[in-house]
Amino acid sequence: MDNKRLTILELTEEMHALVKSKGWYETDSKRPQTPRNLAVSLSIEAAEILEHFQFTDEIKDREELGSELADVMLYLLQLASISGIDLEEAVLKKIEKNKARNWDEK
Numbered sequence: 001m002d003n004k005r006l007t008i009l010e011l012t013e014e015m016h017a018l019v020k021s022k023g024w025y026e027t028d029s030k031r032p033q034t035p036r037n038l039a040v041s042l043s044i045e046a047a048e049i050l051e052h053f054q055f056t057d058e059i060k061d062r063e064e065l066g067s068e069l070a071d072v073m074l075y076l077l078q079l080a081s082i083s084g085i086d087l088e089e090a091v092l093k094k095i096e097k098n099k100a101r102n103w104d105e106k
Contacts, residue, residue, distance in 0.1 A: 008088045012077045019078065035082050042075035 006014070023033045029039075045068060052065045059065055080087040 008077070011073075012081050012087075015074050015077050016081065033078065033082060035079060038075055038079040038082060042072060042079060045071040045075055 019025060019033060022031075023029055024033050025091070049065065049068045049072065052059065052061065052068065077087065
């Protein structure tokens with residue numbers, strides 16, 4: 001893989017290729033790739049990001065933080081794909097919805 005920028009779809013395809021190469025889509029996999037399991041894994045990886053900020057507001061290890069952020073994105077891409085959700089479309093819809101929201105109203 002070269003250093004060109006990839007689309008969400010291309011990143012999803014790369015992620016699927018990795019998962020398939022590890023055998024995790026097989027029916028007898030010890031790591032079944034179900035929506036529930038992916039959601040749990042996504043949550044765990046997101047929590048690992050918090051470890052980088054435990055008792056500090058500073059980023060101590062940018063490379064390691066980047067690795068954890070990548071884990072979150074990979075699980076998110078896979079969860080969306082396995083669930084039949086067009087993540088790009090969902091993000092754009094959410095941005096439009098949020099434009100009309102006001103979080104500061106009481």
